[in-house]
Amino acid sequence: MSIALRGIGKRFGEFAAVKDIDLDVPTGALIALLGPSGCGKTTLLRIIAGLETPDEGHVLFDGRDATLWPIRDRKVGFVFQHYALFRHMSVFENVAFGLKVKPRRERPASKQIRSKVQSLLDLVQLGWAGDRYPAQLSGGQRQRVALARALAVDPDVLLLDEPFGALDSQVRHELRRWLRRLHDELHFTSIFVTHDQQEAIEVADTIVVLNRGRIEQFGVPSEVYDVPTSAFVHRFLGQVNELPVQLRGGRAYLGPIDISDSTGLGSVTDSAGGGEAHIALIRPHEIEVGAAASGWPAVVVAVRVIGPIVRLELCADGQPTNEPLEAEISRERYEGERFVVGQKVGLRFRRWQVYPTNGAAA
Amino acid sequence: MAAAETRTTGRSPALARALLIGMALLFLGLFLVLPLLTVFVQGLAKGVSAYAAAILDPTAWASVKLTLLVAAIAVPFNLVFGVAAAWAIAKFEFRGKSTLITLIDLPFAVSPVIAGLVFILLFGSHGWFGEYLKMHHIRVVFAVPGIVLATIFVTFPFIARELIPVMQAQGKDDEETALSLGASGWQTFWRVTLPNIRWGLMYGVLLCNARAMGEFGAVSVVSGHIRGLTNTMPLHVEILYNEYNYAAAFAVASLLALLALLTLAGKSFLEWRQPELRHTARPGRDRTRREIT
Numbered sequence: 001m002s003i004a005l006r007g008i009g010k011r012f013g014e015f016a017a018v019k020d021i022d023l024d025v026p027t028g029a030l031i032a033l034l035g036p037s038g039c040g041k042t043t044l045l046r047i048i049a050g051l052e053t054p055d056e057g058h059v060l061f062d063g064r065d066a067t068l069w070p071i072r073d074r075k076v077g078f079v080f081q082h083y084a085l086f087r088h089m090s091v092f093e094n095v096a097f098g099l100k101v102k103p104r105r106e107r108p109a110s111k112q113i114r115s116k117v118q119s120l121l122d123l124v125q126l127g128w129a130g131d132r133y134p135a136q137l138s139g140g141q142r143q144r145v146a147l148a149r150a151l152a153v154d155p156d157v158l159l160l161d162e163p164f165g166a167l168d169s170q171v172r173h174e175l176r177r178w179l180r181r182l183h184d185e186l187h188f189t190s191i192f193v194t195h196d197q198q199e200a201i202e203v204a205d206t207i208v209v210l211n212r213g214r215i216e217q218f219g220v221p222s223e224v225y226d227v228p229t230s231a232f233v234h235r236f237l238g239q240v241n242e243l244p245v246q247l248r249g250g251r252a253y254l255g256p257i258d259i260s261d262s263t264g265l266g267s268v269t270d271s272a273g274g275g276e277a278h279i280a281l282i283r284p285h286e287i288e289v290g291a292a293a294s295g296w297p298a299v300v301v302a303v304r305v306i307g308p309i310v311r312l313e314l315c316a317d318g319q320p321t322n323e324p325l326e327a328e329i330s331r332e333r334y335e336g337e338r339f340v341v342g343q344k345v346g347l348r349f350r351r352w353q354v355y356p357t358n359g360a361a362a
Numbered sequence: 363m364a365a366a367e368t369r370t371t372g373r374s375p376a377l378a379r380a381l382l383i384g385m386a387l388l389f390l391g392l393f394l395v396l397p398l399l400t401v402f403v404q405g406l407a408k409g410v411s412a413y414a415a416a417i418l419d420p421t422a423w424a425s426v427k428l429t430l431l432v433a434a435i436a437v438p439f440n441l442v443f444g445v446a447a448a449w450a451i452a453k454f455e456f457r458g459k460s461t462l463i464t465l466i467d468l469p470f471a472v473s474p475v476i477a478g479l480v481f482i483l484l485f486g487s488h489g490w491f492g493e494y495l496k497m498h499h500i501r502v503v504f505a506v507p508g509i510v511l512a513t514i515f516v517t518f519p520f521i522a523r524e525l526i527p528v529m530q531a532q533g534k535d536d537e538e539t540a541l542s543l544g545a546s547g548w549q550t551f552w553r554v555t556l557p558n559i560r561w562g563l564m565y566g567v568l569l570c571n572a573r574a575m576g577e578f579g580a581v582s583v584v585s586g587h588i589r590g591l592t593n594t595m596p597l598h599v600e601i602l603y604n605e606y607n608y609a610a611a612f613a614v615a616s617l618l619a620l621l622a623l624l625t626l627a628g629k630s631f632l633e634w635r636q637p638e639l640r641h642t643a644r645p646g647r648d649r650t651r652r653e654i655t
Contacts, residue, residue: 051538071541078542084535088557098543101553146539153543 001062001075001156001189002027003048009056010043017043018213021057030183030190032204034197036236040213041193042161048191049078049159061156074157077150077188081162083142085134091145092130095120098153120148123182140171147179151186160192164199176203197237201225209233231355234281241287241325243280245354252280252354254318282352284311287327289339294346298325300339310334316347401619404612416602416610417617421590425598426617428506432581432594433574436513440570444521445563449555451522452529453537463526469518477515478583481508504586509594512580517570524566528559564632572625576618 008021018040025031033041046052048059050071059067066074085094095117099108108116121127124144134142143163150158163179164172180203183190194200200207201221209216209224209232217224217233228234245252252258288295289312301324302313308331313324325347329339339345406413416422447466451459469477483489485502495502502508536558540550556563578596585592587601595618602611 049542051542071538072544072546074542076542078539080535080539082535084539086536086540086554086557097540097545097553101540101543101545101549149539149543 003157003189003191004060004063005044005048005057006060007057008044008047008054008059010040010047010052010054016213018047018054018210021213021215023208023215023218025189025191027189028187029206030180030204031192031206031208032200033191033193033208033210034200034236035195035210035216037195039210041195041210044210045159045161045191045193048157049076050074051078075153075155076157076159077147077153077155079143079146079150079158079160079163081165083134083139083146083166085142085145085149087134089133090130091121091126091132091134091137092117094134094145095149095152097149116152117148120152121145123151124148138171139167140175143167143175144178147182156188158188158190160190162193162195165194165196172199179203201237209236211236226351228353231279231281231353234353234355239284239326240281241284243282243319243325244357245278245280247278247354252278277357278354279357280352280354282325282349284326284328285309286350286352287314287325288348288350289314289327289329290346290348292344292346295348296346298345298347300341300343300345303334303339303341305331305334307331310339312339314345314347398619401612402616404608405616407612408609412609413613416613419610421593422598422610422614424590425593425595425614428509428593429575429595429618429621431506432510432513433571435510436517436574437567437571439514440517440521441563441567443518444525444566444570445559447522448525448529448559451526452532453534466519466522469516474512474516474577474579475583478512478580481511481515481580481584485511503584504588504592506592508584509581509592512584513574513577516577516580517573520570520573521563521566524562524569525559528562529555532558561632565629568625568629572622575621 003023003025005021005023008023009019010017021044033044035041043052047054050066050069050073054067057067058065061069061074071078086097089097096113099113099116102108107113118127118130121130124147126141126144126148129137129141129145134145137145147163160179164175167175176199179190179192192203204221206219207221207224208218211232217229219227224233225237228237234240243254245254247253296316298314298316300312301315301321304311304313309328310331310333312327312329314327315321315324319325327347405416447462450456451463482503485491485495485508487496487503489503491502500507502511536554537550540554541547545553575594576596577594578600581594582597582600585594585597587593587597589598589601593601595614599611599615599618602608602614
């Protein structure tokens with residue numbers, strides 16, 4: 001089922017949770033609503049589910065106006081961060097719930113219910129846990145029960161509110177991959193909310209970045225990551241180095257130093273062209289660390305080996321010493337070149353982006 | 363050095379524990395167990411036959427029946443009201459919510475005597491509805507309806523008060539999940555909400571029942587003390603006592619105390635049978651446990 005939002009707005013008292021949201025979710029998509037807490041992502045998900053009614057705008061399901069449909073008519077599966085398993089019911093009863101509450105003429109025979117629940121439990125790799133109670137399961141297992149329960153009623157849309165937020169990182173990683181596989185197998189439309197950019201990039205086909213109740217950017221993960229349209233998105237999706245720069249004649253100056261040589265200024269955006277004070281954002285892995293004469297002179301002040309990558313802290317000429325730049329290089333390169341603290345290097349930026357300072361404050 | 367330290371830190375809590383337990387037991391014995399025992403001892407002071415005679419006295423029996431009748435009406439009434447009020451307060455946002463919470467507490471705040479007087483003012487022969495009631499030959503004050511009304515008023519908060527924190531802590535996730543799975547509101551209530559609150563509800567009902575049977579002040583004002591007709595057990599005890607009929611007074615009192623003890627025993631039995639569920643009925647605890655695992 002495809003979902004479309006048209007001009008959705010919702011206020012809680014004085015606070016506008018979401019404003020003027022337009023979004024199209026094609027059938028079978030797996031979309032992440034990404035943003036910091038309070039950005040309106042959960043509100044938006046709840047509006048789609050029918051748990052909240054928008055003050056403005058329309059929710060369309062397959063082109064039909066579903067804005068006022070009650071949740072039970074929407075055929076959505078909703079998964080909560082804290083699982084919301086019925087604790088007085090066994091795992092089996094939990095998964096069977098949606099089937100057992102159907103009106104008598106639609107309700108499958110108990111034998112069919114049993115086999116369907118069992119196959120769902122097998123699907124979530126919990127075939128053995130039917131008699132257990134939620135309190136006897138781990139967090140990851142509970143969330144899988146919650147997913148099986150949501151899938152039992154054959155929803156057209158699966159909505160997940162921070163589904164892995166309460167789990168530890170190992171389990172979270174496993175469940176993400178598992179969710180992705182499940183989605184690819186079953187082809188339902190899924191929307192999940194997360195504040196974890198890693199999770200969004202890893203799982204989703206499309207990322208919707210939300211900030212202060214509005215959509216900041218919408219696109220495939222690599223595009224949103226590589227070509228952010230605002231300083232907010234740039235900062236939110238991964239690490240950045242921030243350099244206050246002045247633009248003069250299409251070149252970027254840090255104080256008196258012209259740093260634009262290192263790139264040829266390929267990515268100074270048009271909107272950034274006119275003003276004076278700007279901010280340049282550069283991701284750590286896009287700083288090229290070379291020989292002393294090869295670029296902006298800098299000194300290595302710290303080296304940290306983090307598994308496959310090595311993070312160098314660099315104090316560049318003209319930069320305050322308490323705000324070193326961070327660069328990331330591969331472990332292999334580090335093994336070859338052995339940067340040491342105190343070494344003089346030259347920096348070039350492979351890709352960087354300049355934003356007006358006022359925009360950067362957002 | 364380390365050993366000495368452990369010994370001191372080990373000894374003083376033990377001492378403090380013994381002291382605190384001793385104090386608690388002493389106070390319990392002095393102020394609760396001893397008076398309660400006295401009730402039974404006094405009741406049986408003139409022998410078992412006198413005790414039986416006092417209890418089997420028709421007016422005494424009438425008071426027992428009236429007490430049970432009043433509780434049987436007031437408790438279900440407040441059960442329905444308490445669940446509805448707690449549901450509204452815990453699951454919805456609306457204007458005047460805090461006022462409603464305060465109003466629910468009102469019967470705790472005002473003296474029961476005032477509660478009784480209110481009903482006299484409303485339904486008494488000179489009260490607001492007095493004329494109307496007289497015309498239609500309906501007796502409220504100095505009759506069973508008045509006693510029931512006063513009891514309902516006084517026991518109003520018990521169930522709602524017990525349920526509100528339970529329901530607030532549980533939040534709306536379970537209900538919203540049930541709805542998203544296609545359950546109707548009614549199914550959601552019976553299959554999800556009610557099982558989640560059942561222990562809090564049971565508690566509230568027991569407390570409400572204990573108070574409904576034991577209420578004196580408000581009932582005393584509206585009852586009119588008509589022997590064999592509008593006397594509940596607490597009122598009957600007082601009358602017997604005022605007539606210097608101590609043995610009978612204490613006999614009926616012991617029966618009332620026995621009903622209260624039965625209520626408490628019922629509560630303990632429920633807790634003993636379902637210790638696990640008693641815990642899971644409090645999701646505050648459950649949630650912290652979930653986050654740890």
